[in-house]
């Protein structure tokens with residue numbers, strides 16, 4: 592039965608396109624918003640408040656995020672159910688093909704946890720924060736920071752960011768090849784390097800954002816962040832008196 596679904600041309604194209612637009616774009620924007628945490632709690636809380644104040648937010652979320660995510664995840668699990676090694680690809684591509692499905696399955700669990708907890712406030716009974724970020728923009732940094740101080744949560748998030756970055760990067764490659772945008776062997780190996788750079792970049796931004804909730808400026812040196820600048824300004828002010 593799953594074979595019929597995964598062979599359906601339109602459903603398959605819709606699965607590929609939802610992975611790039613809107614989900615891929617959302618992921619990039621989301622990591623960039625999270626990266627604002629490196630400049631301190633106020634900057635991050637203001638960024639979350641800006642999102643909460645967007646007009647038509649419920650429609651943007653429903654049609655731009657939740658429905659495409661639901662379709663992409665459920666259909667992705669269906670085609671993974673018939674995953675088999677494709678002998679038309681070389682050895683390396685076979686591993687990429689398998690890993691695309693492994694990261695997809697992991698993301699299903701990660702995103703379920705992520706949304707239930709931060710968006711809707713579940714899992715407070717398991718030693719995590721009890722309130723959702725949605726509707727509490729002024730406490731957003733405090734909520735995420737309290738959760739990320741729990742080691743397994745921080746590790747789970749770094750793995751979630753890694754899996755998403757990988758899944759999106761290789762998804763971009765599969766999309767460009769399947770839609771006939773990049774055809775030649777040389778062009779495809781160049782594209783593989785390009786998407787790898789995109790994946791590594793998104794992973795670096797997302798991971799530094801995650802660490803910014805437990806350490807000012809995350810893993811980066813302090814001079815790269817606004818928090819440091821504020822401190823310098825305060826020192827200068829006190830010198831004037």
Ligand code: HEM
Pocket residue numbers: 618621625639642643652656660702705706709710724725726731735748751752755797798800801
């Ligand atoms: C550094 C790691 C991450 C942090 C700190 C983080 C933080 C958050 C927060 C605080 C929210 C709630 C926003 C609100 O309700 O106002 C949220 C929502 C969301 N996150 Fe993440 N997230 C991270 C990683 C990810 C990853 C890897 C994905 C994968 C695509 C993702 C997908 C989503 C989605 C789909 C929503 C719902 C958006 C909405 O309700 O409008 N997040 N995230």
